[in-house]
Amino acid sequence: xxxxxxxxxxxxxxxxxxxxxxxxxxxxxxxxxxxxxxxxxxxxxxxxxxxxxxxxxxxxxxxxxxxxxxxxxxxxxxxxxxxxxxxxxxxxxxxxxxxxxxxxxxxxxxxxxxxxxxxxxxxxxxxxxxxxxxxxxxxxxxxxxxxxxxxxxxxxxxxxxxxxxxxxxxxxxxxxxxxxxxxxxxxxxxxxxxxxxxxxxxxxxxxxxxxxxxxxxxxxxxxxxxxxxxxxxxxxxxxxxxxxxxxxxxxxxxxxxxxxxxxxxxxx
Amino acid sequence: xxxxxxxxxxxxxxxxxxxxxxxxxxxxxxxxxxxxxxxxxxxxxxxxxxxxxxxxxxxxxxxxxxxxxxxxxxxxxxxxxxxxxxxxxxxxxxxxxxxxxxxxxxxxxxxxxxxxxxxxxxxxxxxxxxxxxxxxxxxxxxxxxxxxxxxxxxxxxxxxxxxxxxxxxxxxxxxxxxxxxxxxxxxxxxxxxxxxxxxxxxxxxxxxxxxxxxxxxxxxxxxxxxxxxxxxxxxxxxxxxxxxxxxxxxxxxxxxxxxxxxxxxxxxxxxxxxx
Numbered sequence: 332x333x334x335x336x337x338x339x340x341x342x343x344x345x346x347x348x349x350x351x352x353x354x355x356x357x358x359x360x361x362x363x364x365x366x367x368x369x370x371x372x373x374x375x376x377x378x379x380x381x382x383x384x385x386x387x388x389x390x391x392x393x394x395x396x397x398x399x400x401x402x403x404x405x406x407x408x409x410x411x412x413x414x415x416x417x418x419x420x421x422x423x424x425x426x427x428x429x430x431x432x433x434x435x436x437x438x439x440x441x442x443x444x445x446x447x448x449x450x451x452x453x454x455x456x457x458x459x460x461x462x463x464x465x466x467x468x469x470x471x472x473x474x475x476x477x478x479x480x481x482x483x484x485x486x487x488x489x490x491x492x493x494x495x496x497x498x499x500x501x502x503x504x505x506x507x508x509x510x511x512x513x514x515x516x517x518x519x520x521x522x523x524x525x526x527x528x529x530x531x532x533x534x535x536x537x538x539x540x541x542x543x544x545x546x547x548x549x550x551x552x553x554x555x556x557x558x559x560x561x562x563x564x565x566x567x568x569x570x571x572x573x574x575x576x577x578x579x580x581x582x583x584x585x586x587x588x589x590x591x592x593x594x595x596x597x598x599x
Numbered sequence: 600x601x602x603x604x605x606x607x608x609x610x611x612x613x614x615x616x617x618x619x620x621x622x623x624x625x626x627x628x629x630x631x632x633x634x635x636x637x638x639x640x641x642x643x644x645x646x647x648x649x650x651x652x653x654x655x656x657x658x659x660x661x662x663x664x665x666x667x668x669x670x671x672x673x674x675x676x677x678x679x680x681x682x683x684x685x686x687x688x689x690x691x692x693x694x695x696x697x698x699x700x701x702x703x704x705x706x707x708x709x710x711x712x713x714x715x716x717x718x719x720x721x722x723x724x725x726x727x728x729x730x731x732x733x734x735x736x737x738x739x740x741x742x743x744x745x746x747x748x749x750x751x752x753x754x755x756x757x758x759x760x761x762x763x764x765x766x767x768x769x770x771x772x773x774x775x776x777x778x779x780x781x782x783x784x785x786x787x788x789x790x791x792x793x794x795x796x797x798x799x800x801x802x803x804x805x806x807x808x809x810x811x812x813x814x815x816x817x818x819x820x821x822x823x824x825x826x827x828x829x830x831x832x833x834x835x836x837x838x839x840x841x842x843x844x845x846x847x848x849x850x851x852x853x854x855x856x857x858x859x860x861x862x863x864x865x866x867x868x869x870x871x872x873x874x
Binding site: 350358359360361365366367368369371385416417418419420421422423424425426427428429430431432433434435437439440443444446448449453456457460461462463465466 | 783871
């Protein structure tokens with residue numbers, strides 16, 4: 332779901348949108364997926380470890396300017412999602428500083444905050460409020476959201492009656508209609524059918540304007556190369572390279588020891 | 600634009616910047632009420648029968664307990680029934696806040712992982728759900744009061760501060776337990792035993808003045824003992840609560856609220872990586 336931090340501001344191409352300075356993120360997480368008091372009590376005195384320390388980001392410094400579509404690539408566990416979450420304020424950094432010069436929307440997953448027991452219409456409001464929009468803002472955009480979703484009368488049916496495609500269409504519509512200064516997208520487009528993917532990709536292209544910055548995280552290297560005008564490559568929490576998409580992707584592929592076909596094989 | 604709109608830095612002393620946090624909380628109050636409504640809708644309380652069940656359920660419970668008292672005690676009067684219903688309804692506000700609050704963070708996993716917002720909104724929403732469920736029973740309390748011809752007086756206005764203390768306690772315990780449940784997921788399954796114990800140890804099935812001297816000294820340890828006693832005095836007997844009762848209830852409620860809130864705020868940065 333999209334998350335909107337503030338209302339839009341005026342910008343010029345080339346002015347700074349996001350400044351990431353010596354960013355570090357270290358956290359402690361539990362080893363068990365669902366830690367319990369029972370397990371903790373049972374292993375008292377056995378010296379068993381329950382938590383592990385993860386260094387997700389280390390000394391990352393980068394600036395993103397308005398007019399830029401920045402792609403972030405890297406293998407699993409490279410720190411891509413962690414970087415997105417710190418820039419969008421979901422997780423606070425443990426070192427360094429992030430300065431954001433505009434309203435931020437995060438599209439990290441579709442349908443966050445939606446309740447299947449409620450109608451599509453009610454979920455537009457619920458999802459919008461979850462994203463930080465006001466009731467009046469949602470009122471103003473509702474018709475556009477409903478039209479973009481192409482749900483017709485089904486917008487007033489409970490969402491539990493929706494197909495997965497209808498669910499994805501409505502969720503993306505709520506997210507796509509907002510026009511933020513900085514849009515952060517993390518793999519959200521990799522769901523839904525081919526028509527939905529095409530529609531969402533087209534919407535992403537529409538959002539590429541001079542007074543907006545887009546940050547896109549994806550494993551789909553072909554999409555990154557098509558949409559972005561700049562790419563960074565992260566590995567084990569560190570910034571490995573930054574530059575033109577084709578160059579950075581080639582460097583990444585060489586490092587990962589995969590052929591060119593890997594990028595085109597991956598889904599959008 | 601020369602000045603950043605938002606700056607994210609490491610938390611000082613482990614706490615988020617409080618001024619911004621409270622501003623965000625205020626800005627998002629519409630979401631709290633909409634989210635609470637969506638939970639109620641999910642639990643079928645949006646329909647007429649669902650709302651009827653909100654009233655019928657505590658009434659049926661009160662009737663069962665009244666029958667139990669009558670069978671065991673051999674006698675029970677109308678005041679006893681009034682006391683039982685009034686205290687049971689308030690008890691359910693506390694118990695529902697605890698059980699709804701416990702799972703509020705873990706069930707809000709997708710929101711926490713994908714959206715930036717004050718996490719405390721989730722346990723607050725859980726208490727709002729419990730309050731929505733309590734309001735119809737409050738109306739039923741007044742109807743029962745009239746049917747049983749229980750006394751009325753201006754002292755009944757004490758119900759307002761007592762209810763406010765109960766709400767502070769409900770917020771505090773929901774916030775605290777929601778945070779603990781992130782670290783120990785089986786805590787929520789222990790809550791039914793905790794609430795059942797509290798039910799029997801609190802002045803609900805009995806009146807506070809009727810417990811034996813040998814166990815009376817332990818009543819101070821029960822955070823809701825004096826709260827329920829004060830509620831019964833006000834709502835059933837139309838008397839003012841005792842100063843000791845109000846002080847005890849307030850100290851417990853505000854202590855749990857402040858300790859719970861501090862603990863939650865100090866830990867909430869972990870939630871996105873623990874869920």
